[in-house]
Amino acid sequence: MKFDSIIIGGGLSGLVAGISLQSKGRRTLIVSAGQSALHFFSGSFELYNTDKSYQEALKGLDESHPYSKMGIERVLELASGVPAFFSQAGIKLLGSADCNHFRLTPMGVRKPAWLTLDGYVKIPSDGKFPYKNVTIANLEGFLDFHTEFIAAGLAEQGVNARICSVSLPELDYLRTNPTEMRSTNIARAVKGDVLGALAQKLSAAASGTEAILMPAVLGLESPQAAESLKARCDLPVEFVATLPPSVPGIRTQLMLRSYYQKIGGTYMLGDTVEEGLFEDDILKGIRTVNHADTVFEADSFVLASGSFFSRGVMASQEGVYEPIFGLDVDAPSDRGQWYQEKMFEAQPYMKFGVHTDKDFKVSVSGRTIGNVYAAGSVLSGFNAVKEGCGAGVSILTALDVAEKITR
Amino acid sequence: MGAIDQNHYDVIVIGGGVTGAGTARDCSVRGLKTLLVERFDFTAGATGRNHGLLHSGARYAVTDQESATECIKENMTLRKIARHCVEETDGLFITLPEDDLAFQDTFVKSCLKAGIRADVIDPAEAIRLEPSVNRSLIGAVRVPDGAVDPFRLTTANAVDAKLHGAEILTYHEVISFIKDGDRVVGVELRNNHGGEIIKKYADIVINAGGIWGHNIAALAGANINMFPAKGALLIFGHRVNNMVINRCRKPADADILVPGDTICLIGTTSSRVPYDEIDHMKVTPEEVDILMREGQKLAPSLADTRILRAYAGVRPLVAADNDPSGRSISRGIVCLDHETRDGIPGFITITGGKLMTYRLMAEWATDLACKKLGRNVKCTTDKVCLPGSEPVKKKSEKPVFGGIGDRAAQGRHGTLSSKIDNSNKCDASLVCECEEVSVGEVNYAIKELDTYNLINLRRRTRVGMGTCQGELCACRAAGLLAKANGCAKKSAEDLASFMNERWKGMYPVAWGETLCEAQFTSWIYEGVCGLDTYSNSAVAI
Amino acid sequence: MNKEINTNENNFEQCIKCTICTVYCPVMAVNPDYPGPKQAGPDGERYRLKDPKFFDEALKYCMNCKRCEVACPSNVKIGDIIQKARLDYSSKKPGLREFALANTDLLGTVATTMAPIVNGTLKMGVVKSAMHGIIGVDKHRQFPSYSGQKFTTWFRKNAQSKQEEYSRFVTYFHGCYANYNYPKLAKDFVKIMNALGYGVHLMDKEKCCGVALISNGFKKKAAKQAATNLDCIREAVRRGEPVLGTSSTCAFTIRDEYEHILGMDNSDVRDSVMLATRFIFKLIDAGKAKLVFRDDYRRRIAYHTPCHMEKLGWSIYSTSLMKMIPGVDFVMMDSQCCGIAGTYGFKKENYPYSQKIGEGVFRQISEIQPDIVATDCETCKWQIEMSTGAHVENPITIIADALDVEATIAANK
DSSP, X not given: XXXXXXXXXXXXXXXXXXXXXHHTTOOEEEXXXXXXXXXXXXXXXXXXXXXXXXXXXXXXXXXXXXXXXXXXXXXXXXXXXXXXXXXXXXXXXXXXXXXXXXXXXXXXXXXXXXXXXXXXXXXXXXXXXXXXXEEEEEETTOTTOOHHHHHHHHHHTTOEEEEEEEOOGGGHHHXXXXXXXXXXXXXXXXXXXXXXXXXXXXXXXXXXXXXXXXXXXXXXXXXXXXXXXXXXXXXXXXXXXXXXXXXXXXXXXXXXXXXXXXXXXXXXXXXXXXXXXXXXXXXXXXXXXTTTTOOEEOSEEEEXXXXXXXXXXXXXXXXXXXXXXXXXXXXXXXXXXTOOSSTTSOOGGGGOEEOBOTTOEEEETTEEEEEEEEOGGGBSSOOHHHHTOHHHHHHHHHHHHHHHXXX | OHHHHHTEEEEEEEOOSHHHHHHHHHHHHTTOOEEEEOSSOTTOSGGGSSOOEEOOSHHHHTTOHHHHHHHHHHHHHHHHHTGGGEEOOOEEEEEOTTSOTHHHHHHHHHHHHHTOOOEEEOHHHHHHHOTTSOTTOOEEEEEOOEEEOHHHHHHHHHHHHHHTTOEEETTEEEXXXXXXXXXXXXXXXXXXXXXXXXXXXXXXXXXXXXXXXXXXXXXXXXXXXXXXXXEEEEXXXXXXXXXEEEESSSOOXXXXXXXXXXXXXXXXXXXXXXXXXXXXXXXXXXXXHHHHHHHHHHOGGGGGSOEEEEEEEEEEEEEOTTOTTSOSEEOSEEEEEHHHHHSOTTEEEXXXXXXXXXXXXXXXXXXXXXXXXTOOOOOOTTTSOXXXXXXXXXXXXXXXXXXXXXXXXXXXXXXXXXXXXXXXGGGGSEEETTTTEEHHHHHXXXXXXXXXXXXXXXXXXXXXOSTTTTTTTHHXXXXXXXXXXXXXXXXXXXXHHHHHHHHHHHGGGOSHHHHHHHHHHHIIIIIITOGGGGOOSOOOO | OOTTOOOSTTGGXXXXXXXXXXXXXXXXXXXXXXXXXXIIIIIHHHHHHHOXXXXXXXXXXXXXOOHHHHHOTTOOOHHHHHHXXXXXXXXXXXXXXXXXXHOHHHHHHHHHHTHHHHHHHHHOHHHHHHIIIIIOBOTXXXXXXXXXXXXXXXXXXXXXXXXXXXXXXXXXXXXXXXXXXXXXXXXXXXXXXXXXXXXXXXXXXXOOOOHHHHHTTOHHHHHHHHHHHHHHHHHHHHTTOOEEESOHHHHHIIIIIHHHTTOOOOTTTGGGEEEHHHHHHHHHHTTSOOOOBOTTOOEEEEEOOOHHHHHHTOHHHHHHHHHTSTTEEEEEOOOOOOSOTTTGGGBTTTHHHHHHHHHHHHHXXXXXXXXXXXXXXXXXXXXXXXXXXXXXXXXXXXXXXXXXXXXXXXXXX
């Protein structure tokens, strides 16, 4: 089966690459081995943890960093187009391409953010929380959101927070199951008339304060439930991320995928690429587990298979490897150099990934593969957690690679 | 006068390991007014860092008949009195082609001599009994080994001590002894949470500090020659075996694979370490490689079983008094009367021994204390069941209704699981999905089992001990603790140090799924939550 | 070769507790008595390995749709773990209802002979109430009607001898539905294959693939039937013929469940068993065959992806073929479960959940308003027809109806 471009990996990076290529008129296929890390979305995309302008901050990066490979100008140019890119799929992102604002985490911590999904708490660049008195509400029995932590965090920022727990009888059936009072199941139950009841209870509990903060558990398929709740509450309602799974993250994934399919892309979920068919350092086609002897051919390929979590790179007792094609990776073989003893120090393994040249082309045994580009978390050279650049690298390298392919 | 009485005890026991808890139990059951003090948490030392093997004694039969005899006797006792802490799995001693099959005969004879049942069985029968065993085995002996959960066992002893009037102060460290002349009359304690110093008095102070007993004795002016022996172990993600598997040869590295609750563990290596390292045990890559290599010889499927974590414990080996070089080491129980030995009345040290003989050690120490106090009361701890292990009518043992969570809690707390209140729907919700720990069980631990932080909770309930090593459950549990203790900031810091402690066991084995899990955990706790803000790099103890 | 594919016994350990499977389980979304794929699968497995008493009978609510597996980013065979646990640990013996629902072969043979009576009887209120009350088959359920003549009977009388005129052959695994309930589908298959220049062979002793036996707890019998089928498949493969099916569930069961659930080695023939649409598409894609369609065929067609088709990942073949028909206005529906899951939705305790699970599919159909809903699974067809009144056909039937037979024969000469 022949395509123009095949993307391996259907998460944030793969979908952005797919949409970008498909909308440039190329026939594309995405092969995704299961769902993506977008399911643990924080509510914001991060570009880089800094209190300076991006322009300023990115200057200091090592040359092996994906941003350095792209060049700062290119990073910022592509970044400015990202909100419009996502709005094609109906996803509204707020933020600037110059500097960070802040998000509020489930532990009540203020963290730098680049683009925040509409509806989430967004703290402006000056760091001043938009309210003085808020009510933080949780749904009774929901264990993946703790109002106490958020209140304590807000108190540090000089904000008074009242905490409360709202009980909806419509959720009783979920509470009978010891494990399934999860964000996504709540999202399925809280819709239609239930939103009215929720709005009433929230408004009553929050009277006298300026705004209601609640867990982001509304709207698995569209942002409509959140809009409808806001419309029915007396006070502004803003959302705070929960522990996994993330309802808005899943919604973002579904909306991106559905937009990609709408513009003609082919998305195969739950399939694993088994091997690549190479000819003179060019990848001709791939075979997958589900399709056995069917070869999917293409002129160019994007490897957006993610980091360790998504099994884009893997580690064994002996070393780190790229499991599909056996690509060159940037990682020492000595296990002693993979870790720091303290969890919250910069862990070296976070930077491990496939080795690429300046154009993000991958290599096998030192020989560059001319038509395979890597994008997103599978790349080496950055620490998504410490640098706060996971989403930035995923989105921007995908856009960059897509342009390189079509150029 | 009231104040003095309140602060005065017949006995103060130092050390919240199984020996200390067992001694506090024995003392209080015999009617002594007892205080148990521990500088951190129960089971924070060697008690929480071993195989959890209910030795039949077979392992020692050839080399140490005395230990073997003690073991089998205590083995049978624990099956009765600590039913809910014990799994009667039986064990195999297997001979592999590289081993000397002739040793089997010596082994069996020594076992029988020590009173340990030892049945030579056909290798095919061994494979049938325990399908995970190395199929190239050429000989097998079946012995009454089992599994014992040291956390549960210690908790049950502490609970019983409290039921008999003992007081318990965890996170209280002995910083000096109060003396009247040479006589020890009490201890000065620092609260390791708040920092305040308090004094407690007693006629007898019993040092049950394990390897740390060396320092405690020194504080009292006595010298005990202890040699720390480090033993490293690996925990696997699920039960590969349902019977204990040992190598039938002279004891060596990594030759015991023990199933315990939902996991199994291989150990141990054995190496002497300097005394100043005992609070900072690290498992080296070489130790991990030895454990993996040898472990796979017992059960080949370990090769592709996920390793949850690596850890190391420190055994206290006590040199004979006449040999300070440490060449002549006893693995047996050492009960020191410092009055006769060092001229320090009112002070006793109980050390040496092993998890299996904790009750006997407690008995010896309490016998000596009673003698000194002039109380003539017999020991009954070998006959009276621990709380949670009381006999119940067969019928009521099975729950009428209950999900996995209720059944898992019954396994953990025995009959005491009736104290877990899951009547409210929300309380039946699982906090820890790997180990099936409900909100109700967490609340029970907070209310009744000296649980102040996440690591206490882990030791009482298994929260965070499962496959995800806290990724899913730690934040939930921290939220419940924050509600209970009313200080969210403290709980957030506790959460950060708990995750740090989990990582400490994971990084030596962080490849494969363990590394995926670690990265996922970092994304959630540092990326999504920003928990690093609350981290002061401390590792919870 | 990709080193990440781990199918060993410890596969459940790849679970890193990310909870993604719980998002996509259709059952958990509607039935709180079901522990959910994470708890029923990898979490519960650790406990069952410790002690079989931790088996939870609520695992019976799993529909075996495998959507958890498709979603899992760690390649955990969640559905397999749950199905195996049910077969290995359940202490509940399957009852009369399970026997009746599972033995599609036996029931089919009897019913086809007495089709008019059976069809009438199954529609009677009294009978339905009795079945509902006594054996627990839901009274709302419409039974597929039985054909008066089995496909195999028709084939032997009318088609078999002509097949030998061809020089290339395929073997057809017709399955129970095409044989007993809807021979048109099987006849359409023969029509297309003949037009493409292929003769059709049947297997010597085709047995039901066993999917209903597996889901109703009859492991031994399923294994016995599987062994017979595998023998016949091997014979076909020895003759150099692929074994084609027209039901996604039959194909999926033979390819995956035989090995994963029943523990039977099918690795020598697995790749030779496939859906007809895949075989045909690949012929066309390789330029080895051509389909010519009628000019006057005009239909708005919505494709519903059956769960097992989603798991196979093969909808791309069926949909690509239908998109080749010039007069087709094609709409791809969002892949969701319709709720029936074979015999699952027939049980009265599952019926309400079954209908609730299907709501998303039913709503999509009412929005799209297609002339035909296309799907590769017969039980999806029953469910959608019963619940929406839509006209549902297998892609093979759609292709056969749109086919210009004479022109296709000529093009493939």
